[in-house]
Amino acid sequence: MKNYKLTMKNKLSIIACAITCITFISADEFFEAGSKIGGYGELHWNKSYDIDGNETSNKLDFHRFIIYYGHNWTEEWSFKSELELEHNIVGGEADDSDGTGTTIGYAGELELEQAFVNYHTDKWGFQGGVILPSVGLINEYHEPPLFLSVERPDYSKRIIPTTWFGNGFAFYGKFSDFNWRIAMLEDLDGESISDGIRSARGKGYKTTAYSWTKNISTSYTGINGLRLGGSLTMNDAPINNDKDNTVGVKLVEVNAKYNANNIVAVLEYGKISYENNPSGYDSSSGYYLDLGYNIGSLLSCDGKIIPWIRLSNVARADGEASKTYDIFRTGVAYKPIETVAFKLDFGTVTKEDVSTTDLNIGIGYNF
C-alpha cells in the first residue's frame, strides 16, 4: 500500500473538515442555520413652492425599495446584504438637478448597499465586504419608520452623506453599556469633493484603498431609550486616483437620541474639515434638533401619533452665505404599528433671507 505524506494541503483539508464538524456538532437546540429575507421602502409626494407661493415642483416618487437577505451558517458566522432600488426604475438619462448626488427622473439607481460576511461573538465581531461606516444616527439605522420626516434630514444628505457605504472591513465590540466600532473603507474620490463629500462616495465601484477611510465610533446605551454617540472619520482622498495628490477629509460628529416615555428627541451635529479642497472650501458643518411627543395614548389610539418640529442649520461651506441654509420643519408621523409609518411635514428653507417652502407626504415600512 502506498504511503502518503500529510501535505500542507491535506492538513488544511483536515482543519476545514474539523471546522465543518464543529459547526454541525455545536449546532444546539437554540440555533438553526438558515436564511431570512427582510426589507424596507418609502413612497414620497414632494411639493415645493417659491417665495411667492408658486408651485415649483411636484414629484410622486417611490424613493427607495430595499430587500434584505441574510444567511446564518452558524451562531457566529453569517452573511448579510441589502440590495436597493432607488426611484423605482433603472435606466434613462441621468441628472442631478438638486445637486445632492442622487439622480432623479428615469435614472434610478440599483445599489448593493450592504454585502458582508459577519463573525459575531458576545464580546466582539468582524465584518468584511460592502459595509456602512458608523457615522451619525441615520447612516446605519435608516429604515423610514425610524425618523420622523418624510425625507431624511437635510443634515443627513449634506453633512453625513447617507446612505454612505463602501468596500471595507470593520471590528466592533461592546464593553458594559459602551459600544465601539473601527471600520476601514475605500477612499473617497478626491476630485468630487467640493461643498460636501456626498458626490465623493465610491459606492464600492472599482474603488481605491491608498489611504483607506478610517472610521472610529462609539456609543453609550446604558439608559433606557437614550443613545449617545460620536465618530471620527478621516481620509486622504486621491484626486483622479493619484495617491500623491489628495484632499484631506476629517469628519467629526456627535449624536443623541431619546425615545421613551412618549418623547422623541434627536440632536446631531457634525463638521467636515478639508485640506487641499479643489473647490477651495475649508469646512462644512450643520446640525438638527427634532422634538416630538406621542399623543397616541391621549387620543386612545393603538398606534403612535407624533407631532414634531425640527430646527436645523446646514452650511455646505462654512462662511459662504450662498451655501448656508436655515431650516424649520414641522409635521406629524402616524405609526399604526411600529414598522409602518404615514408621514406629513411642511418646511421652510431660508437662504440669504429668501425662503422657499415644501410639503411632503410619505408612507414608509420595514419588515
Place this chain on the structure above:
Amino acid sequence: MGLPFWGPHLMMKQIINILSILFILTFVGIPHLYGGIREDVEKILNGEFTDSVSIAHQKISIPTDIKNTIQFKAKQKFFRDELNVWAITITDTISHYAIIDNSLGKSMPITFLVIFTTNGEIRYAQIVKYREPYGGEISSLSWTSQFMGMTHESEFNVGKTIDGISGATISTHSVTKGIHKLSLLFPYIKEQLK
C-alpha cells in the same frame, strides 16, 4: 494534478488523526467553546437565588391545542415543541419557575429567559444569547427590567408599556412578544410541575 484529499489513498494514520481531532473537539473542546445555553441559564439562576435553593431542569412538551392558542394570542411561534423549564424549590416548596425560548431578531434567533413567581408574575427577564451585530442594547438589564411585575393579563406593547430601542425595532418587538408568549404559557407549566 494531485490526489483528492478524500479517497481510497487516505491512510489509516490520517483517518485516526482526523477522528482524534473530532473526538477531542467533541468531548473536550466543544463544551468549553460552547458552554451551552442551559449552563448559562443555571449560572443566572444561581446568581439570582441563594445557595439554599434547589434548581431542577426538565423539558416539557406543549400540547398542540395549547401551543396554537398561545401562538395566536402572542402572535409568535414557539421555537421548538419542547421547552426547557426549571423549577426553583425552597424548603420542599416550589417558589419560582424559569423558562427559556427563542424569538427571531432581524435574522438570528434571540434566546431569552423569564423567571416567574408562583403567581405568574415576572420576577426577572434576561437575554441569554443575542446573535446580531446591531441592537445589542436589548441585552441590557435596564431594558429587560421593564417586564418585572407583569403577568399574562398585562399589556405587552412596545412604545406604550415597554420602551423601544432605536435601531433594534425588530428585536424589541420580537422579545416582547416572546415574553408575553411565555406569560400566557405559565399556567400550563405550573400545572405540569406541581
